[in-house]
Amino acid sequence: VQLVESGGDAVQAGGSLRLSCVISGLTLDSYVVGWFHQAPGKPRWEREGVSCISSLRGTVYGDSVNGRFVTSSDIDKNTVYLQMNNLKPEDTGLYTCEATLGLDSCKHLYKVEYEFDYWGQGAHVTVSS
Numbered sequence: 001v002q003l004v005e006s007g008g009d010a011v012q013a014g015g016s017l018r019l020s021c022v023i024s025g026l027t028l029d030s031y032v033v034g035w036f037h038q039a040p041g042k043p044r045w046e047r048e049g050v051s052c053i054s055s056l057r058g059t060v061y062g063d064s065v066n067g068r069f070v071t072s073s074d075i076d077k078n079t080v081y082l083q084m085n086n087l088k089p090e091d092t093g094l095y096t097c098e099a100t101l102g103l104d105s106c107k108h109l110y111k112v113e114y115e116f117d118y119w120g121q122g123a124h125v126t127v128s129s
Contacts, residue, residue, distance in 0.1 A: 001025035001118045003097050008123030011087055019082040021097030026118070028073055030057050031099045032106050033080045034116060035071060038094040045112060047096070052106035053080060060106050063116045064090075094122040113114050 005017040034052040051071040053059045070083040098116035108114040
């Protein structure tokens with residue numbers, strides 16, 4: 001199983017980026033995919049759930065990004081996207097996409113003790129004011 005993120009960059013506040021997560025070795029009809037934000041200097045276990053997409057249940061978003069970020073998927077390409085709009089300096093950090101089994105599993109997005117099954121190396125986003 002491999003998840004590969006891309007699209008990270010340095011932008012100014014108010015700008016936009018689109019992150020991509022290309023997935024191999026599992027399919028989106030069995031796994032949900034979440035995006036997580038790890039702020040600079042924070043350990044992995046303090047990462048914040050940003051969004052999660054399920055082919056059965058749709059999408060959920062964290063409060064800090066709701067209305068600014070949109071998650072979508074392309075089943076044919078086995079790829080999940082994170083469209084990030086109106087970026088703020090506090091959005092700076094490492095964004096990882098992570099997959100876990102079960103189409104109801106987006107409920108785990110906000111549980112810091114829950115470890116998704118697979119994750120990628122991440123994409124760095126820097127937002128300057």
